[in-house]
Every structure is written in C-alpha cells, then in structure tokens.
Amino acid sequence: MSKKIKNMEEFAAVSGISRPTLSKFFNDPNSVRTSTKQRIEAALERYDYQPNLYAVNQNRRLTKNIGIVVPNLSDPFFAKIARVIEDHILQTSFRPVLLGSHGRPELEIENLENLRSIKPAGVLLAPIGRASDRQHIEAFCKEVPTVLFDANIEGVGEAFVGSNNEHSIGIMVDYLCRTGEPPSFFEMKSPTNPNAIKRRNAYITAMEALGYTPHLVQAEGEGWEFEDIGFKQGLRALREGKFSTNTVLCSNDRLAIGLLSAAFEEGLRVGIDPNCALRIAGHDDHPFSQFTCPTLTTVSQDYEAIAKRSVEALFDTIDAKTSGDSREETLFDGRLVMRSSA
Amino acid sequence: MSKKIKNMEEFAAVSGISRPTLSKFFNDPNSVRTSTKQRIEAALERYDYQPNLYAVNQNRRLTKNIGIVVPNLSDPFFAKIARVIEDHILQTSFRPVLLGSHGRPELEIENLENLRSIKPAGVLLAPIGRASDRQHIEAFCKEVPTVLFDANIEGVGEAFVGSNNEHSIGIMVDYLCRTGEPPSFFEMKSPTNPNAIKRRNAYITAMEALGYTPHLVQAEGEGWEFEDIGFKQGLRALREGKFSTNTVLCSNDRLAIGLLSAAFEEGLRVGIDPNCALRIAGHDDHPFSQFTCPTLTTVSQDYEAIAKRSVEALFDTIDAKTSGDSREETLFDGRLVMRSSA
DNA sequence: GAATAATCTTTACGCGCGTAAAATAATAAA
DNA sequence: TTTATTATTTTACGCGCGTAAAGATTATTC
CATH class of the missing domain: 3.40.50.2300 (Response regulator)
Structure with missing residues (x-):
C-alpha cells in the first residue's frame, strides 16, 4: 500500500526476485516454486504494480482475450446470452471482450477488425444475419478461431451452436x-x-x-x-x-x-x-x-447450454490448433414454457 | 488485396514511404502532406497492414480508449444509454470500451482495474450505487479522469451527469x-x-x-x-x-x-x-x-442529453488536463410521457 | 528563380516485457 | 553426504513502434 512501481525491473529490485522469474509468475503463478510465489504475492501486497498490458502482449502471437460479438446489446436476448458467456469465460484464465454491433453490418465488421488488432485467442460471434458481410466475416474466421452462435452462416467459422x-x-x-x-x-x-x-x-x-x-x-x-x-x-x-x-x-x-x-x-x-x-x-x-x-x-432457448457449448467449442479449437477440418453444428432443443397467453 | 505485411518497417519498404512518416500518418492522417496521405492510402488498399495495437500503445502514457462501465448490461435502460454514449464516442477519434458489472460490486472494481491496465484516456462510470466500493472507486478516479453518470457518488470523479x-x-x-x-x-x-x-x-x-x-x-x-x-x-x-x-x-x-x-x-x-x-x-x-x-x-429521462453531456464533460477534463478543481454536477429535467396506465 | 517554410528520409535510441542460454542455487533422492 | 533434479539468477537480445535530431527534398512565396 505504498510506492508506485514503474516496471518489472523496478519491482524485481524491491521484491528481491529476478525479473525473468517475475515474468514467469505473471504468466502462470503456479509455474514458480510455492515459496517464491508467496514472496511475490507478499511484495504485491506492499507495492502497487501490474505488468504493462501492451508490453506483455506485443510479442505474443495470441493474447488471453476472447472476443464476443453480438448484433445488438440493447436486445435483452443477446444481453442475457452474452452475460452467460462472459461468466463462463471469466471462470477461465481468459478475459471476455464484449462488443455490440448496434444492428449495423458495418459496425459488425469494424468490431471484428478491432478485435483482430488485439490478437484475441478466439472469438464468439453471433452474426447479424442476412445483412452481414459474409465475405469479410469468412476472411476473419480464417485468421482467428471463431465459433458462431445463435445465427448460422453455412460453412463459416470453426463451429456453430444454436437452437433447434x-x-x-x-x-x-x-x-x-x-x-x-x-x-x-x-x-x-x-x-x-x-x-x-x-x-x-x-x-x-x-x-x-x-x-x-x-x-x-x-x-x-x-x-x-x-x-x-x-x-x-x-x-x-x-x-x-x-x-x-x-x-x-x-x-x-x-x-x-x-x-x-x-x-x-x-x-x-x-x-x-x-x-x-x-x-x-x-x-x-x-x-x-x-x-x-x-x-x-x-x-x-437453452441459454445456458448454448453459452456453455459455444465456449467449449471455442476452447476446443484453440487447444487443438488444427483449424477447421470438421465443422461441428450443435443444436439444442428448446423447452415449451406454458404461461397464460396460449 | 495481397501479401500480408508483418510490421511498419516492411510496409515502409513496399509503400516507398519512410517509417517515421508512416508513424505520423497512423497517429493522425492529416498530419502529412495530402499527396503523401494518398500514396499511403493507396498502398493500404494493396497491402493488408494495421499497426500492432500493443506496440503502438506501450510507450503512450494515455491511449485513445474511453472506458464505459455500467452496472448491468442486461438492463435495457443501461444498454440504451451505453449505446448512445458509444455512438458519441465513435464520432471522435477515441474508441469506446464497454463493460458491464453484472450488478456485482467486485466485478465493478475488477472492470476498473482492467481498464486501468489499458491506460484509457478517460472513463464514464455509472456506479452500481450503495453497494459500490467507494474507496476503491475514489482511488481509481484520482488516477484516471472519470465522469460519473446516472448514479452520483458525492465528491467522486471529475463531474456528474444525471437526471433531476x-x-x-x-x-x-x-x-x-x-x-x-x-x-x-x-x-x-x-x-x-x-x-x-x-x-x-x-x-x-x-x-x-x-x-x-x-x-x-x-x-x-x-x-x-x-x-x-x-x-x-x-x-x-x-x-x-x-x-x-x-x-x-x-x-x-x-x-x-x-x-x-x-x-x-x-x-x-x-x-x-x-x-x-x-x-x-x-x-x-x-x-x-x-x-x-x-x-x-x-x-x-433525457438519454440523449445525459449521454452527450457525459461525453463532453469527460473530454473537457481530458483536454483541460487540470484535474478536479471544480466538480460539476449537471442534472437534466425529465419529460412527462402520458400513456394509458395513468 | 531564389529564398523560405514545410515535409520527408535517415539514423538512432528507448519503451516494458518475453525469452533463450548458461551459470548458480535450492531442493529432493539416493 | 553426495548426486541428480528442479528452480532461480544473470546476461543478453528482440519485438514493433514512438520519437528526436540532422540532413535532404519538396512546396510555397515574392
């Protein structure tokens, strides 16, 4: 709770841990010895330091970001499913980046472009649909592991998850x-x-x-x-x-x-x-x-199942590394909800 | 529409423009001579290149990102106002980064922490309210120019914009x-x-x-x-x-x-x-x-006015650089909407 | 057409961190 | 205790870009 640390070098000095070890720690806290981990964590309590996000990612081919793109965040349906997906991702070491396209195909493409520039590990995309720029999306999917959900575009992306x-x-x-x-x-x-x-x-x-x-x-x-x-x-x-x-x-x-x-x-x-x-x-x-x-x-619609399976499918392709041999389509059955209107 | 360019050096080679000039161009396209600008844009048509976001930002003290944090994106009220705010920001050279806190104060803090690590130029925050971690938010506001909207926290942030x-x-x-x-x-x-x-x-x-x-x-x-x-x-x-x-x-x-x-x-x-x-x-x-x-x-509630004023207030404090001498509170009057329920 | 100003190129360094290699230290196994 | 194993430190380089400085080139003005 004190002095502000500028960079990892400086933090290495005050914590008495070498910089490469710190680097290892920040990439995976369990990759260092328990005693070292504790020493670092103790130092983190005393000093205010977090690695510079941009420097960390600049040499990485891939980051720990997962993009989520939905057609319209003002639609509670998409807000809800996005929320569930976010929760699933938060339980991993990855971080969700949520983008809404306001129903506009140009914004959908712009969102994908912006995502590309943050080098996400993968993207979950619910396309706008008919109006979507198929070519552009297809090109994007070839560069970034992408799973489509809600709305399918035949043959695009590593997998599709939706409703039956x-x-x-x-x-x-x-x-x-x-x-x-x-x-x-x-x-x-x-x-x-x-x-x-x-x-x-x-x-x-x-x-x-x-x-x-x-x-x-x-x-x-x-x-x-x-x-x-x-x-x-x-x-x-x-x-x-x-x-x-x-x-x-x-x-x-x-x-x-x-x-x-x-x-x-x-x-x-x-x-x-x-x-x-x-x-x-x-x-x-x-x-x-x-x-x-x-x-x-x-x-x-089985929000929970769709969200869960979408995230799983994405991590599968991220782990597998083998891009797109077989494109899997998963459909979940809906459930009749009888209320009073019919 | 062809070869993939790895970095600015390479793009300089194929476009025949020096790297520092390109750097200038990407920071502000109008800071170079018109003829040069056209040459660069022509080259961009032919080659697929965009500057590495992480490398670009790593030396910047501030980025062109504006954070937007709302309590709950599943609430159409916040979804709507966030959408309007996003639109306003998109009209500038800044980019909105929208985060929802799912109604959870821990997530609100986590969102702010994450924002801090991307060094945003400023943040628009609609606090959860009573449950918010005031101390933490206050500390954040001291580091990052922040404008509160919708829900006020007395004395926190550079300004507040809300409803009367x-x-x-x-x-x-x-x-x-x-x-x-x-x-x-x-x-x-x-x-x-x-x-x-x-x-x-x-x-x-x-x-x-x-x-x-x-x-x-x-x-x-x-x-x-x-x-x-x-x-x-x-x-x-x-x-x-x-x-x-x-x-x-x-x-x-x-x-x-x-x-x-x-x-x-x-x-x-x-x-x-x-x-x-x-x-x-x-x-x-x-x-x-x-x-x-x-x-x-x-x-x-005057969504449009609140969104517009919030963004303006934030840019004011960003431009002014002079942090928090006077904290301005702006309240907009609502409008009676007579429909059939009362 | 010369003088001035604006723009561009060359060269060079730094940012904060990842990471490889070799040397050293700490731990576990024998 | 000695040896084998694992973890850490030292040293060093590279990533892609911002940016400063000095010289070369272009545009503008009279």
Whole structure:
C-alpha cells in the first residue's frame, strides 16, 4: 500500500526476485516454486504494480482475450446470452471482450477488425444475419478461431451452436393444435435473422404434418425495433382480419410483445381461457416474457447450454490448433414454457 | 488485396514511404502532406497492414480508449444509454470500451482495474450505487479522469451527469394528483441505486407541497430482478390492500412492469379510464414501457442529453488536463410521457 | 528563380516485457 | 553426504513502434 512501481525491473529490485522469474509468475503463478510465489504475492501486497498490458502482449502471437460479438446489446436476448458467456469465460484464465454491433453490418465488421488488432485467442460471434458481410466475416474466421452462435452462416467459422428451431417450433405447433385452433404464423416479411427463416419453414412443415394449412402473416419493416413492428403491423393485421384463426404463433417474443400490445389496444382479450378472443405464443423466452399481460407462452432457448457449448467449442479449437477440418453444428432443443397467453 | 505485411518497417519498404512518416500518418492522417496521405492510402488498399495495437500503445502514457462501465448490461435502460454514449464516442477519434458489472460490486472494481491496465484516456462510470466500493472507486478516479453518470457518488470523479429526480417526480406527482387520487409510492425497501432515495424524498416533498400525506409501499428484496420483485411484492401489496388510493407511482419502470403484471394477475383493470381499478405510473421511460398493457405512463429521462453531456464533460477534463478543481454536477429535467396506465 | 517554410528520409535510441542460454542455487533422492 | 533434479539468477537480445535530431527534398512565396 505504498510506492508506485514503474516496471518489472523496478519491482524485481524491491521484491528481491529476478525479473525473468517475475515474468514467469505473471504468466502462470503456479509455474514458480510455492515459496517464491508467496514472496511475490507478499511484495504485491506492499507495492502497487501490474505488468504493462501492451508490453506483455506485443510479442505474443495470441493474447488471453476472447472476443464476443453480438448484433445488438440493447436486445435483452443477446444481453442475457452474452452475460452467460462472459461468466463462463471469466471462470477461465481468459478475459471476455464484449462488443455490440448496434444492428449495423458495418459496425459488425469494424468490431471484428478491432478485435483482430488485439490478437484475441478466439472469438464468439453471433452474426447479424442476412445483412452481414459474409465475405469479410469468412476472411476473419480464417485468421482467428471463431465459433458462431445463435445465427448460422453455412460453412463459416470453426463451429456453430444454436437452437433447434425445427424441434421447438414443432412442439409449439403441436401444443397449440392440441389445445385449440391451429395457429397462424406472424413474422417479419424479410427477416434479417436466419433463424426466422428456419422457424417459418418449421412452422409450415409442422402444420402440414398435422394436416392443417399453414397461414403466414408477414409484417413489413426493417431494423431491430421488433416490438414496434409487431405492434403496428399486428394492429393492422388484427383490424383487417388477417389471422385465419384465434391463435397466433410469433416468430419471436419481441414480435409477440408488440402483438400483445396491439391486441390490448384493440380491446381483445388474450389468453388460454375459453372466454378469450385470441391466443398468442412466442419463441425465445425473452427475459420480459414472464411479465407481459398476460404472461407469454413461449419456447425457451437453452441459454445456458448454448453459452456453455459455444465456449467449449471455442476452447476446443484453440487447444487443438488444427483449424477447421470438421465443422461441428450443435443444436439444442428448446423447452415449451406454458404461461397464460396460449 | 495481397501479401500480408508483418510490421511498419516492411510496409515502409513496399509503400516507398519512410517509417517515421508512416508513424505520423497512423497517429493522425492529416498530419502529412495530402499527396503523401494518398500514396499511403493507396498502398493500404494493396497491402493488408494495421499497426500492432500493443506496440503502438506501450510507450503512450494515455491511449485513445474511453472506458464505459455500467452496472448491468442486461438492463435495457443501461444498454440504451451505453449505446448512445458509444455512438458519441465513435464520432471522435477515441474508441469506446464497454463493460458491464453484472450488478456485482467486485466485478465493478475488477472492470476498473482492467481498464486501468489499458491506460484509457478517460472513463464514464455509472456506479452500481450503495453497494459500490467507494474507496476503491475514489482511488481509481484520482488516477484516471472519470465522469460519473446516472448514479452520483458525492465528491467522486471529475463531474456528474444525471437526471433531476426532484423535478421529474414533482411533475409526475402533480399530474397524478391533478387527474385523480394522490399516489402511493412503490419502491424497493433498501434500494441499491441512489436515485431511488432521491425519488423517495422528492415524492414526499411533492406530496406534502400539495397537502397530501405521503404513503410509501416498500418491497423487500435485493438484486437487479426488479420486475420479479415488483411482481411478487406488488401482488402481496395488492392483496393486503397496502396501497392507500387507486394510484401508484413506482420508483422505476421495471418495478412498474412487475406491478402491472401483478395487477393483471389479480384481475385488476389498470388505466386512466374511470372504469379502471388502478392507475400505475413509472419512471425512466424504459424501452419496453410503450409496449406494456396498458402502455405505461412514465417520466422520460433525457438519454440523449445525459449521454452527450457525459461525453463532453469527460473530454473537457481530458483536454483541460487540470484535474478536479471544480466538480460539476449537471442534472437534466425529465419529460412527462402520458400513456394509458395513468 | 531564389529564398523560405514545410515535409520527408535517415539514423538512432528507448519503451516494458518475453525469452533463450548458461551459470548458480535450492531442493529432493539416493 | 553426495548426486541428480528442479528452480532461480544473470546476461543478453528482440519485438514493433514512438520519437528526436540532422540532413535532404519538396512546396510555397515574392
């Protein structure tokens, strides 16, 4: 708790330990003898010193940084999964570096460029999706071990970890059909996210398997303001009677939250009860979906499993060093979360 | 679009520009003659080179990094304001480094430590609040120019930028009293955030000024799961008839969202209409408050102004170099957002 | 076209640390 | 205690870039 130490040389002088040994210690405290380790730690108590991050990393080919890039940190879904991933990384000797792309492909690329300049050991990337600059990302993945999560880009990155949309939409459609009228599917007309496409197809497949005619209701609009789009386009769809039955399955929870709001505006009672006019279901188990009115029936993505597996997959490829012979795709099944909206 | 360049020396060779000039260019492209700049930029098109970040910064006393630390990135309020701040910084030659503390004071300190090791030019910090390690933060602020925002810690940092809670609670109480029964105040019993204390006091003052008796309803609970606390404790308060009138002003929107959900659960109609059983108002204009059912009447914090002023204040102190003679506190007035819940 | 100013090149050193090699010291095994 | 093993110290060099100084080149001005 005293004098400020400038560099490792100086710290070596005051602590009575040679500089190379200190260097070893800071790289891995257990690589030195226990008695030495204790002496160093005692000295660290008394003197305020930490190695210069920039000098430490300048000769390293790789650092101990792991980049995390998500499309939009303002979306609680990504905030949540990023948080879980961060926690997993913090439990290792690596450090997470979290970047959000604000939904903008240019920023996504810029984030990757910036990451490249800090020479990360690896990167976990949830691509924006359709709008992403595939070429650029592909080039990046060739230089830095990268695992994609949430949104897949075929053939890019060392691995992909995400949700099994076929399964989750399947169980939801089954559930809805079993307990009431078959659902229409409410989605963005031109979704940025590839999961949306998979969900649409899964919906169609599931409906046909049950002998029903699929019915898509597509919302116009671009961007990430899903609640707003869900509200405005949902309101219009409700007024124009676009939904073929009393049941709507939304492509994601944020759209569902908007639709819920629109239904309320229209004075429509939403819920599973027989005296309700509408049933609405979502997908993702968005952090807020348990507080909507009524609470939202949805499919929970397995955040924990996706985060854990993504991190594992990344460390696997980092350790293996053998880049990209086999690209593994891991999909986790969702879980039906029955609440009161459907 | 070709050969990979290892270092500036090599890039100097292939581009025909001397290394010191290149160094100048990378520090400020406009510090070299236009013709030279063009030659360099042309070479950059053909060769893949970017200066080694670590080598660049190792001799600098300060880097071009600005740290941003918020209590919790999973809270859309902080996600949003962080996003606006990031945008402001991106418009300068500085780069934002965003860190969330997951609501944990240890992580907050760790984030600051990590920031210190990257030698940021300055830091924008929204402290967790009561739980924050004041001593540690104070010590940090003495080394790195730091501007606090959202939550104030008296005397710490070069400046503080936040909301004028007295004003915003004042106008809300006025509005509620003018249009119906005077409100109870629903809040956390022991809030982490200092704004909560100010809002409580502002509520009491405003009520007394209007000749009403203040009535506090305090929710037990710790942590950041405000919606959940608002729901559970709100449900109990409703059942036990804890609210003295049909009107409730919540300390923040997330609590209000929980209470809204509880009211729905209890079959209570919420809204400004005469045939409704309850009026609920919030504070913050949380991104989701326009999609609740009913939409939430609240006070909008001036995100844009707070973000802008915070960044300005930080650059002021960075430029001035003269650390902390006068600590400036800037408060922005909120704006009443009338929607349908109250 | 010469004089002045601005810019560039050459040369050289330093930053703080990683790390290799050889010598020395501390520990463990015999 | 001696020997074998492991850990530490000494010495020395390199990483990629910032930057200072002095001389050479270019642009600007009259």
